[in-house]
């Protein structure tokens with residue numbers, strides 16, 4: 001399981017609060033990559049919060065389920081809307097900032113491409129004129145005229161990127177490989193520091209664990225096996 005944020009950047013001319021009109025109705029057009037064999041979609045899949053199906057062999061549901069044509073692995077995606085919904089403002093545009101607009105909770109498949117589609121809205125930066133039903137599917141840009149402010153308005157240079165969100169240990173038991181390595185290394189270092197002999201540094205991992213276990217057992221015999229108040233047992 002991996003959480004992938006879709007981040008958006010755009011240049012806004014005389015408009016602000018560029019956003020999705022209705023997250024419930026919005027359709028995400030995504031191309032996907034199979035995490036197992038890396039076969040990629042040729043066309044965009046339609047993924048929506050309104051759609052939901054049961055995951056085979058599980059009680060869970062997902063907004064999108066796909067079986068890889070090549071390796072048959074089943075993958076799924078759940079849409080996690082950003083709350084409150086992200087508004088891409090004129091300040092974001094001035095800062096050339098990327099802003100997260102949605103998070104995809106992915107298993108076995110990952111998004112690699114996105115097409116913004118339709119159902120967008122924004123408003124005049126000073127006039128507050130509402131612009132809705134903006135369709136970005138053709139050119140990925142939009143132009144109009146703000147009657148109230150008497151000026152041209154536009155959204156262009158839309159860019160996006162997918163960013164993997166780091167997982168916290170509590171929300172997912174599958175830690176990242178780097179975490180596993182560092183936990184493993186620090187545990188070994190703790191064991192090495194327990195060992196009375198100074199050449200523990202040159203020992204293999206297996207020998208460190210075995211010698212430390214032997215050493216702890218000797219300590220336990222010395223201090224009384226079931227004594228949970230010893231400092232040694234608190235360390236563990």
Ligand SMILES: [Zn+2]
Pocket residue numbers: 034035036037038039068069070071072073
């Ligand atoms: Zn595959």
